[in-house]
Amino acid sequence: MAPNDAHTALWPAPHASGAVDATVHVPGSKSVTNRALVLAALASEPGWLRRPLRSRDTLLMAGALRAMGVGIEEGVGPEGTGEAWRVLPAGLRGPATVDVGNAGTVMRFLPPVAALSDGPVRFDGDPRSYERPLNGVIDALRVLGARIDDDGRGALPLTVHGSGALEGGPVEIDASSSSQFVSALLLSGPRFNQGVEVRHIGSALPSMPHIRMTVDMLRSVGAQVDTPESGGEPNVWRVTPGALLGRDLTIEPDLSNAQPFLAAALVTGGKVLVPDWPSRTTQPGDRLREIFTEMGGSCELTEYGLVFTGSGAVHGIDVDLSEVGELTPGIAAVAALADSPSTLRGVAHLRLHETDRLAALTKEINELGGDVTETADGLHIRPRRLHGGVFHTYEDHRMATAGAIIGLAVEGVRIENVATTAKTLPDFPELWTGMLGA
Ligand SMILES: O=C(O)C1=C[C@@H](OP(=O)(O)O)[C@@H](O)[C@H](O)C1
Numbered sequence: 001m002a003p004n005d006a007h008t009a010l011w012p013a014p015h016a017s018g019a020v021d022a023t024v025h026v027p028g029s030k031s032v033t034n035r036a037l038v039l040a041a042l043a044s045e046p047g048w049l050r051r052p053l054r055s056r057d058t059l060l061m062a063g064a065l066r067a068m069g070v071g072i073e074e075g076v077g078p079e080g081t082g083e084a085w086r087v088l089p090a091g092l093r094g095p096a097t098v099d100v101g102n103a104g105t106v107m108r109f110l111p112p113v114a115a116l117s118d119g120p121v122r123f124d125g126d127p128r129s130y131e132r133p134l135n136g137v138i139d140a141l142r143v144l145g146a147r148i149d150d151d152g153r154g155a156l157p158l159t160v161h162g163s164g165a166l167e168g169g170p171v172e173i174d175a176s177s178s179s180q181f182v183s184a185l186l187l188s189g190p191r192f193n194q195g196v197e198v199r200h201i202g203s204a205l206p207s208m209p210h211i212r213m214t215v216d217m218l219r220s221v222g223a224q225v226d227t228p229e230s231g232g233e234p235n236v237w238r239v240t241p242g243a244l245l246g247r248d249l250t251i252e253p254d255l256s257n258a259q260p261f262l263a264a265a266l267v268t269g270g271k272v273l274v275p276d277w278p279s280r281t282t283q284p285g286d287r288l289r290e291i292f293t294e295m296g297g298s299c300e301l302t303e304y305g306l307v308f309t310g311s312g313a314v315h316g317i318d319v320d321l322s323e324v325g326e327l328t329p330g331i332a333a334v335a336a337l338a339d340s341p342s343t344l345r346g347v348a349h350l351r352l353h354e355t356d357r358l359a360a361l362t363k364e365i366n367e368l369g370g371d372v373t374e375t376a377d378g379l380h381i382r383p384r385r386l387h388g389g390v391f392h393t394y395e396d397h398r399m400a401t402a403g404a405i406i407g408l409a410v411e412g413v414r415i416e417n418v419a420t421t422a423k424t425l426p427d428f429p430e431l432w433t434g435m436l437g438a
């Protein structure tokens with residue numbers, strides 16, 4: 001297939017002939033891998049990442065850090081060569097060029113790192129990356145002492161003129177459009193001369209578990225972080241300046257990418273085991289245990305991992321997803337197959353994700369015969385009998401996996417550009433057909 005054909009190619013989503021019964025080894029977490037790479041690059045000694053996710057977003061992160069002078073070498077992990085990265089921090093260098101693709105983590109976490117480099121770092125990416133909000137990071141970095149050239153829209157493309165150090169200190173931001181603004185400033189904060197104090201002053205802040213993930217991972221490499229939860233002021237996070245340790249970290253499976261496989265058990269009345277499901281985690285995907293149980297399944301966390309079992313019935317749900325927005329496409333797909341209506345709330349910011357996810361889900365489910373309406377901050381989904389057709393994906397990995405869930409229950413669904421799942425889960429089609437025993 002010629003490279004461009006992948007964008008228009010149609011993948012016949014497998015229809016499930018019966019209940020699935022499978023063990024699915026889900027690759028590492030995108031959010032943990034990309035935080036671990038940044039923290040290891042900023043450390044004062046080498047570190048290891050074991051079982052890192054290797055996907056478009058994480059390879060872009062690794063490539064960008066390498067471009068700024070960081071060593072990231074293939075190492076030997078628990079499963080042999082190629083299963084680990086050894087990260088060798090070095091003085092951060094410019095000039096460099098960073099391709100962010102359409103990775104929120106890369107476009108938001110790296111400009112603060114670039115501000116610590118000793119020269120200009122140019123950031124560019126996919127057309128969609130120009131539309132995703134970055135103003136919180138750009139404005140904050142300027143307040144903290146960085147020089148940035150952009151076109152004034154608060155978005156990519158831009159150049160950060162690193163001068164080898166950043167003063168840091170207190171800064172106010174409105175992170176209501178992305179929690180990643182807060183995470184970005186905290187991750188590099190220990191390396192700023194004064195550390196950083198981030199005060200969120202906007203309306204509701206989405207994706208709080210991802211901010212907790214940032215704080216937890218910072219603390220695990222020796223950073224001192226004060227948070228609202230540790231007795232600080234509401235909406236204020238403070239990072240003390242200091243050296244970061246090089247750690248040996250094994251990356252957890254990506255629980256948000258486990259979603260389509262758990263959904264398969266739910267919609268087919270089957271059973272799926274996801275090995276290595278962590279007993280304690282900050283990943284938002286852990287909320288699936290509760291959400292998919294309410295939608296009709298049951299789960300058990302055993303020494304082998306998470307066993308999720310469908311009952312044969314799928315129920316609608318009324319749920320606020322503001323903390324776990326990235327789960328919305330998969331929940332919407334299950335809701336379209338349920339026996340009662342659903343209301344998904346608290347996710348207006350999804351309009352600025354990989355695509356406008358609220359518009360895309362509404363259009364694509366309705367074109368298969370569904371009845372979805374957009375609300376100010378989410379979706380109303382009234383299940384209808386669906387029919388086959390093309391499910392467009394808008395270069396959004398989670399649209400592709402959402403379409404695959406529907407395809408299990410509805411014959412003749414064809415997914416456009418299933419290869420877009422490579423953003424976070426390059427093996428998705430193989431894992432999916434493997435789960436179905438094909
Ligand atoms: O920090 C992270 O790793 C992420 C935070 C969330 O971003 P938003 O707060 O922009 O939704 C989430 O949706 C994204 O998939 C990953």
Ligand SMILES: C=C(OP(=O)(O)O)C(=O)O
Binds near residue numbers: 102104105424
């Ligand atoms: C919103 C997402 O990604 P990003 O990290 O690009 O924001 C996502 O993975 O659902």
